[in-house]
Amino acid sequence: MKLAILTTLLASACAFAPASSPLPSSTILRESKSDLRTLAADLNPVVKYYDPWGLSDANLWGSTEEQTIGWLRHAEIKHGRVAMFAFIGFIVHANQITWPWPMTNAGDPFPKADSAPAAWDAIPEAAKIQIMLFVGFLEFWSEANMEKHYMRGGRPGDFPDFNNKYIPGGALNLYDPFGWNKSLSPESKEKRLLAEINNGRLAMIGIMGFCAESELEGSVPALKGLIKHYDGEVMAPLAAGKGLIHIDGLF
Numbered sequence: 001m002k003l004a005i006l007t008t009l010l011a012s013a014c015a016f017a018p019a020s021s022p023l024p025s026s027t028i029l030r031e032s033k034s035d036l037r038t039l040a041a042d043l044n045p046v047v048k049y050y051d052p053w054g055l056s057d058a059n060l061w062g063s064t065e066e067q068t069i070g071w072l073r074h075a076e077i078k079h080g081r082v083a084m085f086a087f088i089g090f091i092v093h094a095n096q097i098t099w100p101w102p103m104t105n106a107g108d109p110f111p112k113a114d115s116a117p118a119a120w121d122a123i124p125e126a127a128k129i130q131i132m133l134f135v136g137f138l139e140f141w142s143e144a145n146m147e148k149h150y151m152r153g154g155r156p157g158d159f160p161d162f163n164n165k166y167i168p169g170g171a172l173n174l175y176d177p178f179g180w181n182k183s184l185s186p187e188s189k190e191k192r193l194l195a196e197i198n199n200g201r202l203a204m205i206g207i208m209g210f211c212a213e214s215e216l217e218g219s220v221p222a223l224k225g226l227i228k229h230y231d232g233e234v235m236a237p238l239a240a241g242k243g244l245i246h247i248d249g250l251f
Contacts (some may be wrong), residue, residue, distance in 0.1 A: 001103060026132040032066060032069070033056055033057075033065060033169060035069075036056060036069055036073075037049040038051065041193055043197055044192055044196055044198070045195075051176065055068075055072055056068065056072065057067050063151065065149040066070070067152070068151075070150045070151045070152075070154070070156055071151050073150070073156035074150040074151075074156040075194070076197070076200070076201075077156055077157035077197065077200065078157070079200065079204060080196070080197060080199070080200015080201060080204060081196075082199055082200060082201060083200055083203035083204040083206070083207050084203040084209045086203070087203045087206045087207045087210070089116050089230065090115065090116040090210045092116075093113060093115060093116040093118075093119040094114060094116070094227070094228065096112040096113070096114075098110035098111075098112060101167070101185070102208070103127075104124065104127075111123060114228035114230075115210075115214050115227070115228055115230050116210075117211070117214065117230050117232055117234050118228075118230055118232070121232055123132070125238050128238065129239065132237075139161065141162075142159055142160060144157075145160035145203060146158060146160050146227070147160070153214075157193075157196075159175065160174045161172050209223060210223070210224075210227060211234045213226075214229060214234065215228050215230060215234060216232040217229055
């Protein structure tokens with residue numbers, strides 16, 4: 001549980017950070033379709049722009065093209081960040097690496113399992129709800145405190161600092177809590193932002209490959225024999241192997 005909370009708290013070392021000096025316009029706004037094409041070429045000069053489903057033209061929920069692209073970019077960055085931690089977490093749990101101290105106040109140890117989904121199933125139900133509520137808080141904080149929304153010209157992927165009257169100090173900030181990167185040049189930040197997106201995309205492919213192979217052996221030939229089989233349902237976080245978890249008053 002503590003490992004899951006820790007990985008939720010920390011953000012990628014390449015995460016979006018408030019700039020101490022103005023960033024290039026290419027970093028601040030990537031809202032039009034032409035900007036998206038430029039970004040795609042910077043990210044992958046071989047594949048370049050690739051949108052087979054036409055999502056950038058969808059105008060989701062009656063929004064404009066720019067608002068839709070802002071939402072899609074923000075969603076991709078968040079999924080990429082989570083996937084990077086999930087990829088590492090899966091490897092850690094598959095090797096049965098845990099914290100040395102007890103997981104609960106009662107002295108229960110962290111579960112050792114063959115995979116991250118099996119380790120999740122083994123933690124107490126209250127811990128699962130606790131983690132989900134904390135992630136929900138982070139989502140609420142992000143939407144309620146950003147200076148400029150990512151669908152209104154703000155930077156996709158930007159997470160508001162905790163420097164305010166409610167949570168003082170910078171040590172809890174998800175990006176650069178010690179202020180080590182404040183002196184980075186705009187060009188360096190631009191390079192890191194592009195690297196983060198590419199790393200996130202690769203991590204999303206990687207973690208889905210782990211999950212697919214754990215459910216259906218041989219579905220990812222490169223992972224055959226490396227990933228232990230998982231009997232549960234990876235897409236049902238409140239299902240522990242068989243049957244849904246029921247918590248009085250909640251489900």
